[in-house]
Amino acid sequence: MTDLTPREIVSELDRFIIGQNEAKRAVSVALRNRWRRKQLGPELRDEVYPKNILMIGPTGVGKTEISRRLAKLARAPFIKIEATKFTEVGYVGRDVEQIIRDLVDAAIFQTRELMREDVKQRAHEAAQERVISAVAGEDARAGTREMFRKKLKSGELDSTMIELEVADTSNPMGMEIPGQPGMMPGGMNLGDLFGKAFGQRTVKKRMTVAESYGVLIADEADKLLDDETVTKAAMESVEQNGIVFLDEIDKVCRNADARGADVSREGVQRDLLPLIEGTTVSTKHGAIKTDHILFIASGAFHIAKPSDLLPELQGRLPIRVNLRALTEGDFVRILTETDNALTRQYTALMATEEVTVTFTDEGIAALAKIAAEVNESIENIGARRLYTVMERVFEELSFNAPDRAGEAVTVDADFVETHLGELTRSTDLSRYVL
Numbered sequence: 001m002t003d004l005t006p007r008e009i010v011s012e013l014d015r016f017i018i019g020q021n022e023a024k025r026a027v028s029v030a031l032r033n034r035w036r037r038k039q040l041g042p043e044l045r046d047e048v049y050p051k052n053i054l055m056i057g058p059t060g061v062g063k064t065e066i067s068r069r070l071a072k073l074a075r076a077p078f079i080k081i082e083a084t085k086f087t088e089v090g091y092v093g094r095d096v097e098q099i100i101r102d103l104v105d106a107a108i109f110q111t112r113e114l115m116r117e118d119v120k121q122r123a124h125e126a127a128q129e130r131v132i133s134a135v136a137g138e139d140a141r142a143g144t145r146e147m148f149r150k151k152l153k154s155g156e157l158d159s160t161m162i163e164l165e166v167a168d169t170s171n172p173m174g175m176e177i178p179g180q181p182g183m184m185p186g187g188m189n190l191g192d193l194f195g196k197a198f199g200q201r202t203v204k205k206r207m208t209v210a211e212s213y214g215v216l217i218a219d220e221a222d223k224l225l226d227d228e229t230v231t232k233a234a235m236e237s238v239e240q241n242g243i244v245f246l247d248e249i250d251k252v253c254r255n256a257d258a259r260g261a262d263v264s265r266e267g268v269q270r271d272l273l274p275l276i277e278g279t280t281v282s283t284k285h286g287a288i289k290t291d292h293i294l295f296i297a298s299g300a301f302h303i304a305k306p307s308d309l310l311p312e313l314q315g316r317l318p319i320r321v322n323l324r325a326l327t328e329g330d331f332v333r334i335l336t337e338t339d340n341a342l343t344r345q346y347t348a349l350m351a352t353e354e355v356t357v358t359f360t361d362e363g364i365a366a367l368a369k370i371a372a373e374v375n376e377s378i379e380n381i382g383a384r385r386l387y388t389v390m391e392r393v394f395e396e397l398s399f400n401a402p403d404r405a406g407e408a409v410t411v412d413a414d415f416v417e418t419h420l421g422e423l424t425r426s427t428d429l430s431r432y433v434l
């Protein structure tokens with residue numbers, strides 16, 4: 001839960017997503033409403049339901065990204081699922097309640113990570129003592145331990161090999177199970193099963209002091225966090241803060257296209273309805289009420305229109321926002337202005353090889369122009385095009401970088417032309433590589 005104001009939320013989102021202000025505003029209000037609801041007295045609080053959002057816009061323009069960043073900001077459990085998944089052969093009748101069960105699993109993972117952060121300091125100290133015992137011996141005197149503690153802090157012991165007993169996180173039967181790791185087809189977790197049956201298994205592992213730190217901190221943090229506390233907090237977090245992102249909702253409309261059975265599509269909407277309206281879903285950790293989970297549905301709505309959704313579903317998605325197609329100008333900004341901009345990423349990656357990369361304005365303009373052109377001539381996949389274009393421009397350098405340590409490379413208009421020019425002039429070629 002965050003107490004950021006809508007304006008602050010939008011400005012956080014601005015760090016990663018260019019434009020799409022309408023959508024940013026809508027999600028920021030949805031998040032603030034959760035905080036407002038928490039301030040209410042218990043009677044009214046239960047009456048206030050989330051105002052779910054319908055995001056309308058073409059592929060690759062930031063719908064998922066906005067929602068995912070919002071969830072991260074709010075430390076909210078998040079899941080993305082394609083509505084069409086439930087119309088696939090083999091999925092018919094697959095219950096949509098699985099969405100909530102998957103959300104619970106995601107929440108448990110997330111809650112554990114967040115709680116680990118919180119207990120890190122304590123875990124850090126405990127881990128340090130375990131390393132000292134491993135180096136100096138269990139029964140070393142206080143003075144000796146203190147001496148080693150100093151050495152440990154100064155990094156002097158980093159390459160010392162030690163043997164440690166740590167929790168065994170490997171699959172106890174060495175079985176490979178397709179799908180989620182550690183999950184049996186029925187949704188039972190092998191780790192849980194064996195953990196309960198045999199108690200926590202441990203293994204002896206040899207490693208350097210430097211390597212041991214991460215392992216031990218995780219191990220110690222887990223000891224401080226018992227499963228029950230984590231699960232309880234995760235369940236609470238799902239009910240109060242959970243966010244479900246339902247993609248391709250337009251594809252389960254009657255008018256989506258000529259193929260497939262309409263019945264199964266509308267069936268999916270009918271199945272989804274109770275989840276969005278508020279129902280109780282049983283999970284292996286207990287019951288989850290979905291009443292206050294925020295649903296963000298999204299789709300391109302090229303063929304079907306929001307009015308083709310079941311009326312009940314339309315009513316449950318009262319906030320409509322449009323996201324617009326991205327332009328060449330947006331691409332320039334996406335390449336340069338965001339915290340995680342691709343130009344920053346490639347520069348940092350090449351710096352690890354001691355190759356200094358700089359981009360000129362003309363170079364960036366050329367990249368944006370090519371991305372926009374390929375989107376136009378082949379298929380508009382939005383900002384995703386920037387990934388393929390950048391990967392291609394850097395293909396040669398990425399491969400040769402280790403031999404070019406110490407060099408400086410300038411990505412200017414010429415560089416882009418040399419590496420992409422030929423490709424962009426051939427639709428046939430760019431269809432495959434860009």
Ligand SMILES: Nc1ncnc2c1ncn2[C@@H]1O[C@H](COP(=O)(O)OP(=O)(O)OP(=O)(O)O)[C@@H](O)[C@H]1O
Nearest residue numbers: 016017018059060061062063064065066334383384
């Ligand atoms: N407006 C934007 N600003 C910055 N980056 C963007 C923007 N739009 C998309 N991206 C980047 O493009 C990629 C794809 O975007 P995203 O996953 O949000 O697509 P989407 O709109 O949800 O499409 P789909 O419905 O097909 O999933 C992400 O990596 C995202 O960071």
